[in-house]
Amino acid sequence: MDKQDWIADDLKYVWHPFTQMKQYEGDEKPICIVKGEGIYIEDIDGNRYMDSVSSWWVNSLGHAQPRLAKALYEQACAIEQVIFAGFTHKPAISLAKKLITLVNNRLKHVFYSDNGSTAIEVALKMAYQYWQLKGKASKKKFIAFENAYHGDTLGAVSVGGIDMYHKVYRPLLFDIIREKSPYCYRCPCGKEKEHCRLECLQGVEEILKARHDEIAAVIIEPLIQAAGGMIMYKAEYLTKLRELCDAYRVLLIDDEVAMGFYRTGKLYAYEHAGIVPDIVCSAKALTAGFLPLAVTLCTDELYYAFYDEDKDGLKTFYHGHSFTANPLACAVANENLAILQEMNMEEYLKPKILAFKRGLEKFRNYPHVGDIRQWGMVSAVEIVKDKRTKECFAYEEQIGKKIYSAGLRRGVLLRPMWNCMYFMPPYVITEEEIDSLLRLAYDSMREVLG
């Protein structure tokens, strides 16, 4: 089969996620990737692209990483899958132990599932049932945030706050309490950064004060609301939110699916705030982006609420997927953790984070750049029509899509969300490649915006 046949079959048989298939079929033909190495992916014609988005925020150690491939193969030759009720296996035990040892705090137990959405569903169900078991049956509500994204299963969608993705399904969702997005550049309280005193948390404080007896948990993406447009906020916000949750006896669920595993420069983003959540969800880079695998970490307090004689079966946590703790995925995650440790990842990333910080400066004076923001290995440039008023380009102008196309022509995969161009490459990117990436992104933006 030649290239045309592959693309024709793709268009005929495959319905792609988050994709308007007519548009995809039209001007923007799909790109068929056949191999990868380091931060590069290569298509069927031999074109190479710099993967600035870590293939949807998952890859960390580069593509087709040979040690991970080998760990995977060795596990597949031993045992590929084990029923995880009544039975267990070494890769899952090792991984859980390492994860708990690494955090070295109140998080003590690991519940496995398959992806970010399921890790969130586990967290929501666990938090909900916890209060039922503790005799606080009225604590049934969740607080979540505008611009939040927690996944696409209907429980995760319920706590999501991006209308375009979520609104149509409203009648299938449970009610939540929605609070303001900590969107510093477009402060919901009209403050400037220098004068911010976390006014955007006042709503949360008021609702917790008035209704804490109804509220099971607050769920939040730490430091960055990623799918909402790489909206970034201060670590102090998380610190204060933890204090409020403590004060009003409400659980804090921390969605580290995108930010965990060093994306912000630390193992988990919550560390920047000096706090410990009650529940932490992690996935994506947990396997260095090789395979779907997720974990939901929780405290003893949560765990032991379910731990009992349970004669009537009502204290069991009824959640599970057939492939829970799949040995193949766990084996890759174990090798990933070994590599991260050998590389001393936190130190390893520091010069790269600085290289981004330096390189982003060139965007500052560009007339259509409204904001530049960065947390560790994630950085973003928010493009505006008018810098003074912060007016956005209209959806129909498709700025993001045009920059995407301009990037591809230059050999770089950029995938702006709305008017937010962001950079989130595999960690193995070199400082030279960071400079090159930012230059190509700048040129792509200029090509579109003039």
Next chain:
Amino acid sequence: MDKQDWIADDLKYVWHPFTQMKQYEGDEKPICIVKGEGIYIEDIDGNRYMDSVSSWWVNSLGHAQPRLAKALYEQACAIEQVIFAGFTHKPAISLAKKLITLVNNRLKHVFYSDNGSTAIEVALKMAYQYWQLKGKASKKKFIAFENAYHGDTLGAVSVGGIDMYHKVYRPLLFDIIREKSPYCYRCPCGKEKEHCRLECLQGVEEILKARHDEIAAVIIEPLIQAAGGMIMYKAEYLTKLRELCDAYRVLLIDDEVAMGFYRTGKLYAYEHAGIVPDIVCSAKALTAGFLPLAVTLCTDELYYAFYDEDKDGLKTFYHGHSFTANPLACAVANENLAILQEMNMEEYLKPKILAFKRGLEKFRNYPHVGDIRQWGMVSAVEIVKDKRTKECFAYEEQIGKKIYSAGLRRGVLLRPMWNCMYFMPPYVITEEEIDSLLRLAYDSMREVLG
């Protein structure tokens, strides 16, 4: 580390699915599996167990199947993961094409996701949004069945009908219309099999007649309500249900997650009924039980309702997971399909299905066997306290758990659900092994029940 250390770490760090951890920690220590081959799994002490449940209904070609391991490794050395929006890859295209070519009917498009629960969430959201896009905004409700199980994410839980798993989460679920379970042995209409005229479908017919304008879809497990206790029903039921859905313009969602890929002797269970559903969900054995991967198949009618210029972004199907169509999982699924075809699976299974049918006869006269049922490679024995009244053993008597323990001592993994002992082994089981499995199961049952 020796065995005790592994088990101690498991109990310390891992929260297992569908498991009361205190019970698990107590009398029934977890079994640590280290390798597998064919239908056998082996623990850390060298004990071998016959895997009669296909490691939670997923394995089909035996454990650590070498061709699948090799396909996996080759893919990992090329490219392990590709962002699946704007980009595509050969393993996903090949797999989608084969899946559609194999069914050779109205099902024309493949939407990938990660596991059975997500395949169901995709189906529910797709069916729901379809009617919104078709201008039938009132069609928002789903019909589902008592004893149904469709997964553990909250959308999937909403259409589930097993109180023990689902009841506690009720306030987080959307409302559905629940109809009778087609539980032939305990007919909800009080009929005997010989005189059955599908009376249990009358409720569905009535509700469709009265409220079809409110109903988006019916969702059902084909032929077998698996997690409900391997409840089996006649193919004619599905045939009639399809007719009703056609007559009242309601979509039929077929949950083939457990039964697809030859579990009932045919590629999909719906084939026994001579029908084609509008949406088919499949997972588990899709990768022969190696890796989590799921597909939701749909018709042109569904697909083209979303296919449009979509200037405002409202016709896009907003669902996706980072690892959607993971190339590693797709590569394994492709090799699985190649093997299934080479083995001529439908023919290959016929003598094995007969061996089960023959072997199950020995259970018939046992005083505590109420029902024996079989669909293809799935068979079940329903254990009762009183054969005449069909009275069940009480939950507290833990019959299933005792048989599980008795089985393990004999080197067979049985995992009865409540009072239902079932057999669902990998397809590579030989006729001799089937006889042996049934003998061991019989002995285990007798040990417990006398």
